[in-house]
Amino acid sequence: MGKAIISNNIRRLRFFASEMTQQDLADKTGVSRQTIVAIENGKYFPTLELAFRIALVFQVPLNEVFSFELAPEMEKKSREK
Amino acid sequence: MDLKEKRILVSLISSVLIMLIYCIYVYYRFIDGNPSLMNDMRFLGKAFLIMIPVAIGAQIIIQIVLAIAFKMAGHDEIDPIDDERDKLIELKSIKISHYIFILGFMLAMGCLAMGMHTRVMIFVLIASGFVASVVNEVLRLWYYRKGV
Numbered sequence: 001m002g003k004a005i006i007s008n009n010i011r012r013l014r015f016f017a018s019e020m021t022q023q024d025l026a027d028k029t030g031v032s033r034q035t036i037v038a039i040e041n042g043k044y045f046p047t048l049e050l051a052f053r054i055a056l057v058f059q060v061p062l063n064e065v066f067s068f069e070l071a072p073e074m075e076k077k078s079r080e081k
Numbered sequence: 082m083d084l085k086e087k088r089i090l091v092s093l094i095s096s097v098l099i100m101l102i103y104c105i106y107v108y109y110r111f112i113d114g115n116p117s118l119m120n121d122m123r124f125l126g127k128a129f130l131i132m133i134p135v136a137i138g139a140q141i142i143i144q145i146v147l148a149i150a151f152k153m154a155g156h157d158e159i160d161p162i163d164d165e166r167d168k169l170i171e172l173k174s175i176k177i178s179h180y181i182f183i184l185g186f187m188l189a190m191g192c193l194a195m196g197m198h199t200r201v202m203i204f205v206l207i208a209s210g211f212v213a214s215v216v217n218e219v220l221r222l223w224y225y226r227k228g229v
């Protein structure tokens with residue numbers, strides 16, 4: 001398996017949710033603020049449970065919070081298969 | 082640098098200092114005047130056995146002092162919660178430090194197999210435990226800063 005690109009819209013979603021702070025989101029999802037910072041900066045990919053919890057806070061489907069893409073060379077390989 | 086990183090850094094520095102100070106103390110207090118003690122397995126056993134509660138006690142005191150210092154400095158998050166990211170970082174760093182300790186254990190057994198003195202085996206064993214603990218703290222710090 002090769003590299004995958006997982007990006008997120010948490011910063012944008014927080015902005016549209018009355019400029020929710022990172023601490024507010026952390027409190028609502030039961031994690032530390034540092035974890036939210038790490039997720040937003042792409043330094044940590046949350047578990048499925050936490051991902052769903054974040055989506056639940058913003059009342060949006062999971063794929064609106066996180067998006068998944070294969071790295072370009074991987075995409076080519078998977079198409080060939 | 083957040084509070085968790087500061088705590089790990091303090092723990093890392095203090096564990097190195099505690100080990101260093103304890104070794105210097107034992108050397109000058111006992112071994113310096115009587116070098117034959119280095120071959121006394123009973124003495125070495127006692128010295129390293131006493132080191133464990135001393136190190137744990139010193140670490141607890143340092144962490145309490147640190148918590149008080151953070152409180153006085155006006156930090157809100159005195160005791161940040163341990164979440165899934167912290168557990169993942171801990172698991173990853175412990176896994177690598179265990180490998181290092183196992184490597185040290187094999188090296189210690191190798192020393193015995195090669196007919197070296199038992200004290201060499203003990204020193205290699207203690208050194209591998211210490212290096213594994215330092216690597217554990219360094220890796221935790223590295224994972225917090227660079228991401229998991």
